[in-house]
Amino acid sequence: MAKLLEVKNLDIRLKKGKETIPAVNGVSFSVEKGKTLGIIGESGSGKSLTCYGVMGLLDKKLWDYNGEVYLDGELLDIKDNKKMQKIRGNKIALIMQNPMSAFNPVITIGAHFVETINKTGETKKTKEEIRSKALELMDKMRIRDPEVVYKSYAFQLSGGMLQRIMIALALVSEPELLVADEPTTALDLTVQHEIMNILHGMQKDYETSILIVSHDLGVISHLADDIAVMYGGEFMEKGPAHKILADPEHPYTRGLFSSRPAFSKERLKMMPGSPPRLEERGTGCQFYGRCGERKNGCKEYSPDKGTMISDREVRCLLVDTEETQRKLGA
Amino acid sequence: MSLIEIKKVKKRYKVRKFGKTYSFMAVNDVSFSVEEGKCVGLVGESGCGKSTLGRLIVGLENPTEGEILFKDESVSTGSDKKVPKRLKFARDIQMVFQDSYDAVNPKFTAKKIIEEPLKNFTDMTAEEREKEVVDLLHKVGLDEKDKDKFALEFSGGQLQRVCIARALASGPKVFILDEPLSSLDVSVQAQILNLLSDIKKDMDISYLLISHDLEAVYYLADALVVMYGGQIMEKIDDISYFDKMKHPYTQRLLSSIPAYEKLDGVQENAEMVSMDLHVQADDFSGCPYVGRCPKRIDLCKEKRPEMKELEPKHYAACHIL
Numbered sequence: 001m002a003k004l005l006e007v008k009n010l011d012i013r014l015k016k017g018k019e020t021i022p023a024v025n026g027v028s029f030s031v032e033k034g035k036t037l038g039i040i041g042e043s044g045s046g047k048s049l050t051c052y053g054v055m056g057l058l059d060k061k062l063w064d065y066n067g068e069v070y071l072d073g074e075l076l077d078i079k080d081n082k083k084m085q086k087i088r089g090n091k092i093a094l095i096m097q098n099p100m101s102a103f104n105p106v107i108t109i110g111a112h113f114v115e116t117i118n119k120t121g122e123t124k125k126t127k128e129e130i131r132s133k134a135l136e137l138m139d140k141m142r143i144r145d146p147e148v149v150y151k152s153y154a155f156q157l158s159g160g161m162l163q164r165i166m167i168a169l170a171l172v173s174e175p176e177l178l179v180a181d182e183p184t185t186a187l188d189l190t191v192q193h194e195i196m197n198i199l200h201g202m203q204k205d206y207e208t209s210i211l212i213v214s215h216d217l218g219v220i221s222h223l224a225d226d227i228a229v230m231y232g233g234e235f236m237e238k239g240p241a242h243k244i245l246a247d248p249e250h251p252y253t254r255g256l257f258s259s260r261p262a263f264s265k266e267r268l269k270m271m272p273g274s275p276p277r278l279e280e281r282g283t284g285c286q287f288y289g290r291c292g293e294r295k296n297g298c299k300e301y302s303p304d305k306g307t308m309i310s311d312r313e314v315r316c317l318l319v320d321t322e323e324t325q326r327k328l329g330a
Numbered sequence: 331m332s333l334i335e336i337k338k339v340k341k342r343y344k345v346r347k348f349g350k351t352y353s354f355m356a357v358n359d360v361s362f363s364v365e366e367g368k369c370v371g372l373v374g375e376s377g378c379g380k381s382t383l384g385r386l387i388v389g390l391e392n393p394t395e396g397e398i399l400f401k402d403e404s405v406s407t408g409s410d411k412k413v414p415k416r417l418k419f420a421r422d423i424q425m426v427f428q429d430s431y432d433a434v435n436p437k438f439t440a441k442k443i444i445e446e447p448l449k450n451f452t453d454m455t456a457e458e459r460e461k462e463v464v465d466l467l468h469k470v471g472l473d474e475k476d477k478d479k480f481a482l483e484f485s486g487g488q489l490q491r492v493c494i495a496r497a498l499a500s501g502p503k504v505f506i507l508d509e510p511l512s513s514l515d516v517s518v519q520a521q522i523l524n525l526l527s528d529i530k531k532d533m534d535i536s537y538l539l540i541s542h543d544l545e546a547v548y549y550l551a552d553a554l555v556v557m558y559g560g561q562i563m564e565k566i567d568d569i570s571y572f573d574k575m576k577h578p579y580t581q582r583l584l585s586s587i588p589a590y591e592k593l594d595g596v597q598e599n600a601e602m603v604s605m606d607l608h609v610q611a612d613d614f615s616g617c618p619y620v621g622r623c624p625k626r627i628d629l630c631k632e633k634r635p636e637m638k639e640l641e642p643k644h645y646a647a648c649h650i651l
Contacts (some may be wrong), residue, residue: 042515042516042517043515188375188376188542189375189542189544189583189586189587190375190582190586191375192586193585215515215516217516218587218588219588221588222588255517256516256517258520259516259517259519259520260516260520260545261523261545261548261549262545263545263548263572263590265548265549265569267524267527268520268523268524268549270517270520270521270524271517271520272521274485274487274488274515274517274518275515275517277485
């Protein structure tokens with residue numbers, strides 16, 4: 001499979017006075033054509049930052065970021081806002097978390113479509129062309145009465161409806177990659193289900209690749225082909241979804257999975273403590289403080305790359321032993 | 331014995347929109363009870379009236395019709411608004427809110443937050459209160475030295491623990507938990523869920539757990555109420571009936587949860603309509619779920635289904651069941 005997006009050593013640091021605090025530590029990943037990569041992790045683990053970093057949307061006054069981002073084999077200049085603007089919305093589109101605040105309240109939904117198409121497209125289109133395109137897309141998103149919606153303002157519509165419109169807007173210029181940052185978090189359960197189905201169906205129709213970020217294991221397991229588990233700005237585990245879901249290797253992944261009750265009344269196995277804040281992060285294994293299986297050497301464990309176990313990468317000393325190395329060598 | 335009894339409660343709100351006044355039923359004819367030492371889960375989507383019901387029970391709002399009894403005494407003030415009857419029950423009925431940062435005074439230290447109900451409801455001396463605060467902090471899994479921290483110095487999960495300690499301070503009989511988990515991380519949610527289940531066991535407190543997270547509700551609840559459009563759709567008095575729930579709305583809710591796979595043959599995306607307010611209007615007499623229901627019949631539009639007993643401890647309001 002061809003790689004559509006490839007990210008190498010993305011490093012994001014928060015500027016604080018003369019110092020910089022690492023927020024994302026050299027993550028590398030790739031998204032294949034027509035596939036979905038899900039990044040899962042708790043708040044503050046750097047998931048959203050990774051997305052914004054890839055799109056070049058970070059404020060340069062606040063963040064210092066480095067890394068190579070390839071789209072379709074072409075190196076993107078993520079620090080050049082002008083160049084990135086041509087790519088954003090055109091080749092990479094973003095779906096944001098809170099649909100209620102992502103729209104401009106003083107212009108109609110139709111005006112959003114006009115703006116998006118005219119800003120991203122190479123040729124300007126007439127209002128009629130845009131309208132028919134928008135109605136067609138909204139119909140695909142299963143919005144009832146798209147004509148009424150086209151004339152409405154954002155505050156007149158419900159959250160689920162707006163999220164569907166946001167997806168329609170993202171698809172207007174037929175992007176190759178869709179970045180979805182917690183697309184269902186602000187929505188109700190049944191609406192979340194509908195949105196997930198739409199994303200799934202849309203991927204089939206357009207062969208779009210999706211980079212989806214969520215803290216909800218259910219959403220990720222439903223949509224993703226590959227999963228990356230993020231904690232403290234690093235990937236703890238990365239690999240094909242069915243393998244990670246069935247048999248998580250990293251203690252953090254295991255802890256995350258067993259934190260959900262999963263319709264049983266048995267006492268939950270919980271991880272102590274809470275995710276570290278940016279300033280509280282140490283060197284070595286980020287999960288050290290909360291890990292129930294830590295041993296000597298874990299505190300200093302900080303490899304450049306995780307251990308590869310068949311087709312998955314795990315960043316843990318328990319896995320990175322001579323024994324597994326020998327087994328892998330054999 | 332039932333501790334809280336909700337009898338045919340209705341709550342009507344008036345909304346002004348473009349100069350016209352509309353009134354709608356936020357809670358419409360809801361009855362159920364919370365038994366002593368048990369946890370009732372109340373689930374539904376946003377706007378279904380579950381939080382309004384919580385506010386009615388605490389006495390923050392008065393029901394338009396019907397009554398809410400705590401130990402056979404009415405909680406609501408009725409027409410006499412001068413008497414804050416709420417205070418009489420405040421000691422016994424305590425609430426834990428969704429966003430803990432909004433629920434505490436940011437200028438207070440943890441000690442002051444937890445001490446407040448002790449000052450209001452007991453005649454403890456300052457030393458006794460201090461000792462009690464430390465005790466409560468230990469009960470919710472915090473440390474003694476945390477008592478001098480301000481709200482913003484805590485993480486979300488820790489502050490939710492402080493809120494639980496505050497609710498425990500007055501020695502309540504009932505907790506109204508309004509989405510206590512939804513602003514927390516998954517790993518912290520698990521900690522709070524375990525804490526709540528310990529408190530329930532050790533201190534014999536009854537819960538009304540309001541949440542949209544069926545998975546978490548299943549973990550804690552002994553009984554379950556499913557609401558939609560201000561009305562109860564389905565109700566089970568024993569959580570072991572969970573797999574037998576069959577109201578079309580409950581089925582839809584369950585099929586939306588990726589983790590719940592026991593259900594087979596559920597409808598996929600019947601019709602995608604958001605909840606309409608008109609089903610809650612005064613003059614609408616049908617079933618509130620009629621617009622989205624894939625199994626609707628003509629009768630559903632005209633007549634509201636009555637709550638009927640499908641089997642012992644299992645009730646549903648639906649014409650086709």
